[in-house]
Amino acid sequence: MDIFEYSRLSKKEIAKRIDKAKRNIGAVIIAHSYQRIEVQQIADIVGDSLELAREVVNTDAPIIVFCGVMFMAETAQIINPDKMVLIPEIQAGCPLAAHATAEDVIRMKGKYPGYKVVTYINSTAEVKSVSDIVCTSANSVKIVESFPKEQGIIFVPDKNLCAYTKRITGRENIVCWDGHCYVHDRITAQDILNARKMHPNTVIIAHPEVKIEVQELSDLIGSTSAMYRYVRDHPKQTVVLVTEYGLIQRINVEFPGTSVYPIYEHAICSNMKLITLEKVLRTLDEQIYEINIPDAIANRARVTIDRMLAIK
Ligand code: SF4
Missing domain, CATH: 3.40.50.10800 (NadA-like)
Known part of the structure; x- marks a missing residue:
């Protein structure tokens, strides 16, 4: 079915079909926290790179649909050589x-x-x-x-x-x-100063991919999983998260009533947003795009990932 045909379906209908299709083929859907919120909502597992790397190792499903950018789907394939790993959009690369x-x-x-x-x-x-x-x-x-x-x-x-x-x-x-x-590096020290003015008494948490001067003006530095845990554990604290907007959307859905703000709403990774609900459904229906990495490269890369996973 052409992708435009899928676009004629309502979001509710697509979500229903995704659920049915994934059960039919025994797929697990994994999504990074920077994905579109509607993609995160139909996923079985949502998290950051480390969480997803660990979760992927534990999954029994024969097919993994990875909603993220290419290096993430490649990592899932490398540590799951016997599984089929699919990415819904082949152009979803990471400029970093x-x-x-x-x-x-x-x-x-x-x-x-x-x-x-x-x-x-x-x-x-x-x-x-x-x-x-x-x-x-x-x-x-x-x-x-x-x-x-x-x-x-x-x-x-x-x-x-x-x-x-x-x-x-x-x-x-x-x-x-x-x-x-490019998403994190363009955030400036002035953006942090503006956020402090706009949200007094806030805790500002920056991702370590931001510039060092932005890190120095922030209260805490943390990965997306650390940011998520901070909000979960401090529900009354006003927080500004200096990272991609998708994480803030996820937090606002999962922890309603908390006061969590983005550094600005256009901190958006357009590569991550290339994956849509329509493309996820097409992937399940047609089993495209399959990740294939030459054995020699995958085997050597696996050693480097296993070394990381072995360090607790
Ligand atoms: S936010 Fe986008 S560009 Fe930046 S590291 Fe993640 S995937 Fe790559």
Whole structure:
């Protein structure tokens, strides 16, 4: 069925058909917190990169429909080699991941012999396959601290998460890659000052992908899962979340009555929003687009993800 045909259906009807189709084929639907709210609402599991990586390992379903960007679906495929992993939109790439190629990383390793490569999960399968270990925004400090202090590290590909990790670990022998997420990196110090004026007595929590000067003006730094837990555990506190708008929408639905605001409503990842309910239904009906990663790359990348998952 053409995607425009699906668009003729009401949202309610699409949600009903998604539920039926996923049961018919034994699929589990996984969604990142930056997905459109209606996509998050039909998902079986919603979370951030680390939560989803762990949940995906535990699923029994033979088919995984991953509502996120390409590197996330690739990660699900790498750690579930016997399952079919589908992404509803083949164009849903991550511009941050596109900042590094495997060739670039190999060249950098040549420049810094003996250094270990710690790669943010927001990276391609090829880049993971030439790295030593993967990390997420929730565990980058723990992963870096799993190496001895004197070990030099190349941190790929987000410069702001790298700067945060350097600051918290106090390690200077970390070389930061020059990549960034366009959604987080364009948030400015002035935006934080404006938010403080607009919401007095608020707690401002910033994602570590924002610029270091934005991090310094914020009250707390945390991954999306840490932000979610903070709101859940402090329901009376006014909070401004400095991250993608989808997380704020999720929180407002799950915790009605809390006072949670975005840094601004146009902090939107258009790559994440490429996935729609219509495309999820088409994926279930036609089983497109299947993720296929060459074995040699998947096997090497799996080792780097397993190393991360083994660090609790
Ligand atoms: S929010 Fe940033 S890091 Fe996440 S998918 Fe979009 S561009 Fe990539």
